Amino acid sequence: MDAISGVLGERGVVLGVASLVLKDGMTAERAEEVVRAGVAAGAVAIDTARAYATVDDEAVGERLARVARDARPGLPIITKAGHYRIATSAWDADGSAERLRHDAEVSREVLGAPPSLLLLHRADRVRDIEESVRTLAQLRDEGIVETIGLSNATVEMLEQVREITHINAVENRLGLGVDRFDDYQYCVDNDIAFLAYAPFGGPQAAPLPTRVPRVAALATARGASVHRLTLAAMLDALPGCWPIVGPTRVESAVDAAAAGHEVVDDELRSAFSEDMRTREVPLPGLSGVATD
Numbered sequence: 561m562d563a564i565s566g567v568l569g570e571r572g573v574v575l576g577v578a579s580l581v582l583k584d585g586m587t588a589e590r591a592e593e594v595v596r597a598g599v600a601a602g603a604v605a606i607d608t609a610r611a612y613a614t615v616d617d618e619a620v621g622e623r624l625a626r627v628a629r630d631a632r633p634g635l636p637i638i639t640k641a642g643h644y645r646i647a648t649s650a651w652d653a654d655g656s657a658e659r660l661r662h663d664a665e666v667s668r669e670v671l672g673a674p675p676s677l678l679l680l681h682r683a684d685r686v687r688d689i690e691e692s693v694r695t696l697a698q699l700r701d702e703g704i705v706e707t708i709g710l711s712n713a714t715v716e717m718l719e720q721v722r723e724i725t726h727i728n729a730v731e732n733r734l735g736l737g738v739d740r741f742d743d744y745q746y747c748v749d750n751d752i753a754f755l756a757y758a759p760f761g762g763p764q765a766a767p768l769p770t771r772v773p774r775v776a777a778l779a780t781a782r783g784a785s786v787h788r789l790t791l792a793a794m795l796d797a798l799p800g801c802w803p804i805v806g807p808t809r810v811e812s813a814v815d816a817a818a819a820g821h822e823v824v825d826d827e828l829r830s831a832f833s834e835d836m837r838t839r840e841v842p843l844p845g846l847s848g849v850a851t852d
């Protein structure tokens with residue numbers, strides 16, 4: 561099994577739980593309902609973090625991941641270390657060996673098993689990225705976590721640490737029609753799984769159809785959801801990439817999670833490609849990349 565498919569296995573949509581923890585007015589019951597619905601509809605993994613916490617309870621996000629795994633035993637769980645909540649609207653970052661080891665051990669305890677993938681949450685904010693990566697590699701060697709990666713990492717940073725150890729995965733923002741595909745391309749070229757967070761631009765973004773008008777028109781013509789068709793086209797166009805979405809309603813969780821089973825035809829393929837090209841973020845040429 562190559563490193564890309566070894567992290568998560570199945571291709572498809574990953575369900576992120578950040579808003580299910582952090583959104584005002586969200587209740588534990590509703591969050592669990594959304595998670596169970598997303599898993600039942602086909603989400604292939606859960607994305608959580610130590611930082612998806614309330615001020616009083618640092619394990620809320622990881623307990624939601626456990627709810628998901630209880631619903632589907634063996635479901636991969638991605639969590640993140642080195643970033644933690646310190647007040648109502650304040651978080652801090654610490655990529656030291658002590659902090660990462662502590663976080664990884666607590667994650668393993670809360671999840672009841674080694675995380676499938678442990679990411680350094682704010683690679684962009686740590687003091688010594690090489691120390692952080694050496695620690696992640698030790699945690700993987702010791703079996704405290706199954707695989708390791710960086711989140712919010714630059715290509716320069718990945719180049720800097722490439723001699724230390726093999727990074728299994730990178731989780732960076734890939735807002736469709738906004739962000740370029742360079743980080744993704746680097747990861748695919750280097751056998752690193754790419755987790756694309758916030759493909760719809762997050763909770764505050766402009767409506768998705770404004771960024772993918774051709775896919776939106778096709779969705780209207782087919783009586784389908786633009787979010788679902790967009791995710792399906794994204795999975796088709798980007799081998800080695802797993803989109804991470806953050807729905808807060810059962811309906812959107814089911815719709816997004818099921819995108820992994822949507823059939824992509826040439827019409828959808830070219831609508832998506834053309835939408836990206838006209839936004840000046842053309843899809844990468846994929847010749848010669850490893851696929852799953």
Ligand SMILES: NC(=O)c1ccc[n+]([C@@H]2O[C@H](COP(=O)([O-])OP(=O)(O)OC[C@H]3O[C@@H](n4cnc5c(N)ncnc54)[C@H](OP(=O)(O)O)[C@@H]3O)[C@@H](O)[C@H]2O)c1
Nearest residue numbers: 576577578757758759760761762787805806807808809812
């Ligand atoms: N590593 C990091 O530093 C980092 C940073 C940010 C996010 N993340 C991860 O990425 C996840 C997703 O991030 P995000 O929530 O900001 O981005 P997102 O999924 O791009 O945007 C969330 C918005 O998309 C809507 N949506 C999702 N699926 C939909 C559907 N099928 N139909 C209609 N609307 C839909 C949601 O609507 P509703 O609320 O109405 O459902 C919500 O308003 C997070 O939960 C987290 O796990 C990681």
